[in-house]
Structure formats: C-alpha cells, structure tokens
Amino acid sequence: MDSVNEPAEGLVVGVDSGGSGLRIALAEAAGGTVLDTLASREPVRTGPGGISAAHFLEQVLPAVRALRERTATGAEAATGRPVLAVAVGAAGMATLGDELRAELPGAFAEAMGVRRLALAADAVTAYAGALGQRPGAVVAGGTGMIALGTDLASWRRADGWGHLLGDCGSGAWIGRAGLEAAMRAHDGRRGGSAALLARAEKLFGPAAGLPGALYPRPDRPAVLASFAPEVGACAAAGDPVAAEVLARAAAHIADAAEAVCPAGPGTLVALTGGLFRMGDPLLVPLRAALAERIPHARTVAPAGDPLAGAVGLASALASGTLRLPDDPSLLRLFDGGSA
Template structure:
C-alpha cells in the first residue's frame, strides 16, 4: 500500500485509551461522495470498518510503547484494507493516505510515539500524513468537528479543551490526586468520604452512601487497606460515582450536594477554556461516560453553565474520540485541517 497526496484513498483513525485500543478504516470525503448512494456522509470520511482490542497499549519508563501500539495497529489495518479493497470499497487501489492516532497520555508520555511512528508508518504503508493527538483533542474533534468552542471530556478523569482555531486552551486533566475535579473518581471519592463520615458519626456523613458502600465493598473499615495499594485507584473510586447519583436521585442531601459541587467544578473547567469573541460560536459539548449519570448531575451542571457561560450553547457531542481521529485523518488527507497544531496536543507529520 502506498500513499500519495490524493484525497480519494483510505484513512486510519486510532483511539488508544486505558481500556484498550480501537481502530477505524474510513474512506476520505472524496471517496465518500463517490459512494453516497451507499450512505456515505462526506466531510469527515465514511467509516468502513472498526476493530477493537481490549489490551491497552503498554506504558513504560520511556512513555507509551510505540512497538506495542504498532503490533496491534499494523495487522489490523492491513486486514481491514484488504477486506475493503476486496469488497470494492477501498477506492482505486486501497491506498492509505493519512493516519491520526489519539492516545491517552500523548501530551506527557508520547515522546516515543512522536519519534517512532512517522518512520514506521511510512515504511509500512508509504503514508507520510500523520497526526499524533492527545485523546482530549480527538474527543474535541469527535464532539465538535473543526468548529471553535469547548469540550469537556469526563469519565474516570476530567479535562476541558477549547479553541478559537488559533491555539488550544486546556483546564484540568491533572489526575485524581491533583485535579480531575468533578470527574467520576472525584465524585466516587467524595461519596466514600461521606460514607466514612457516617461510619464515624461525624458531620457531613450519609447513611445512604454508607449502606451502598458496604453493599459494594464490604465493611468500610477495611476499605483503606483494600484501596490504597491498588494501581487502579481512580477506576475503583469512579465505580462508586453511579451510587452517588443513585442516592441523589433518591433525595439524599449529601449525595445531592456532592453532585452540585461536581457540576460547579465541571462548569469552571468549561469556562476556563471556552473561547470568547464575536467570531466564536460559544458552543460547549460534553462527552464521555460521566455524563451518562443523567439528571442528578446534568441538572445542576446546566444551572452552573448558565451562570458562568450565559452566552454559550450546550450541544450534544456529535461523535466519540475514534470518530474524532477519523475526522482529523480525513482533513489531513485533503489539506482541510483547521484545528491548530501544537507540539504536545496535536503534532503533524507530512
């Protein structure tokens, strides 16, 4: 497979996160227009196939392991491209013309990817158009495409990213010890603290949260010994966040207060990155599993956003980080990428 500057070949989007790896093969917009009768959407390219691996890419002393990522991506893409070409979906000759890789930790742990992936992908496929992005950037592109605005990506952790298309603004995403305020881990930790307060008989405790904590984890007196040695503490804390939402929905005032404080933190992060000015749309999108908690969180969040960003419009995220990676790759293939390059958040190789 060889690459060229033509925009009618195939593009690859990769989403690498803590729970595994997802890869999409798509036809670029020019090819999608030619296949509109088959439901091609144009613009960002039309996804032909996706594959997923439950094995996260390893991270070691040198950062994200480029060899491990390539060992999963290369054979998967070769197989998908072969199937697409065999089915007459791959364009003229099944060329891969651009790739976008979004990875959790890219900004701080992506040095090996930035050093090794351009050469490896050029040797494998002849492709020279490559974007290496932080997962927050692919989340942004999936949610808002290439429009100015702000995106809050919330799950176990939380980060906000905004752009006026001249540069990026980031807020939080500093991990569960230093930040990620309002995230699933933050909510779960606050809920478990309230459970421990109830166990001790201190102010601020919640009997409802104590009951749910013991149902989920066993006697709470043993929780510190069970929790502190674990390397997946953020995920364990976040697993209790739905219990906090459940107690809030049942009217527990302590749980309700936790979600109100979380909403305040989330709105503050959005306000910190939302671009201002007459030429900016003022759109804010929320993406990630955190926001599936529903009204117990979304109700107070809408109220907080109304106070801090009264001119902004909260919009539904159009897609997820994998679709964002495809959007970036297709735009890169066609020289229509408007999202700003950044040494750590969005590195381009052409």
C-alpha cells in the first residue's frame, strides 16, 4: 500500500471487537482526538466463514451514523465531513478473519466512501494502543495471553494458542493451576494448598463436584480465569503454593516477551490487559523475570487501550504515516476497497 502524506482534515473510525462486545470511536483524522464513542455488549457472531461480516456491519454501520449525528455541530457537522479511514481490531482476526477481509473493504467503501481500511488482530491494536508506532513488545494478558513484538520491519508473535495448547501464564492458566493445588489439598497430595481449597469451595461448592461443574461448560477458560484473583489473594496473604503458581506464571509471561522482543538497548515492553491488575503478587516476580530474560528492555506503562490503538491506526492511515508492518494475518491494509 502506498503511504503518501496527504492532509487529514476529515474523520476516522476505530473499532475494538472482542468476546465481550464492540466499542466504536469517531475521531478527528488529524491527531486522532476522539469525539465520541459507542459500545455494544453483543459480541460479533462466528459462523462457517469465521467472524460474521454481516453481523459486524449490522452493528458498526448504524453506530458510525449515530456517532456522526451526535457530534454534528452547525456548519462543522460531522455528518458532512468524510470518513477518511477505518481501523478494526478483532479478537480472532488472525485465524477467523477471512470473511471480514473479503467483505469489509467493499462494504465500508460503499457505505461511507472510505478509501483506507486496516483490519488487525486485537493483539495489534493492543500494541498500537500501548506503544504507538515504536519498536518494542507488548504482552496482552487476560483470560488468555499473547505477546507481540515488532522492529517495524515484521511482527513476531508468541503464544495466544488458547487454554488447551498455551496461553501460559494467563488468567485461565493461573486459575487452573490454583484449582489443581486445591484438588491436591482435597486429596492429601503433596503440593496442595488448604487456603486455595477453601476459596475454591466457597466459589464453586464441594471440591468433589468441581469436575462435573466445570468440564461441560462452554466457557471453561473464563471460569478458570475467575479463580485467578483468588490465587492472587492467597499469594498476597502469604500462601507459598499460590505464590509459586504466580512465580511460574511470571516465568511463562517473560518467556513470551523474550521471544518477541526486538534486540537493542532501551527496547520498550508494555504489559496490558486485566491480568496485570492483580498487582504485586504477579508483578513483582514478573519484573524480576523480565529483567533476567531481556535485560536490555525497559518496561513502560501502556499509553492507551486497544480502542485507542485502533483510532491511532486509522489516523496514521488517513495521513499516510502508518509505520507498523503489513502482515497477511495480523495487519492487512486496504486502499480504495482493494488490498
């Protein structure tokens, strides 16, 4: 895609699509100042073709129209200003985004006359929100866990493979390890934690019934992750088994960061996502593990969230200043309705 600098006097749209719903932002193309946002708690459906483009558009196009109407002010009415670029960050884009990549460029061009579009994995918008367009690495941790890094020439990804094959150190991983320790205590095996057992039974009922309550659940990762704060609380209270679970989680997270972090002194690493709100029980061993594995890197607070990242991508697209690298699955750029 050509990246010719040009005036960006119109509007841009950023979209963050995830398992809990959609967030849409309307912003000034120049500078990316957000004018207004809307949110939907209805996640975009998936079907045989992956993420449903039709269901996505059913939610996003009316939301953009509503945002433009809400921000209209006299002669400078937003409804009369062109939308120059749209950036979409979607969970599952890398593996389930074929239908979105096939249909959204033409749909946005027809509905809004949009010339430029970016379709990104949610890890990319998390990266853009946290670090902007600088080289570095971002670890996004929540129920799952993925690390993404770039030297601005290419992307490197580590983990994000789901709770059965990976997501090591994630909320689901911590919750499962904590529940295993609870079951060990229930059985009288080594490595058990009475404190974790007590919290597990308070949350889920008698330990012997936990497998039957958990295994049939379609939302097992979220259920497992719901126990991660209990592990953090037990670790903060001095339980050595819970503290060891978090130390192992920190090692896994640092492994992923090391795998994607570009070389060079002063490389930036950001941690983003709800997992890291657990605080010191996780962050203290994680900082130590990061210092050991990537001593050349500097950990910084994320500048913004994935919606801010989507807006930033759209603003850079509108002005032709996007520096983050194109990638077939992680970040696809379209111009004038074609790739």
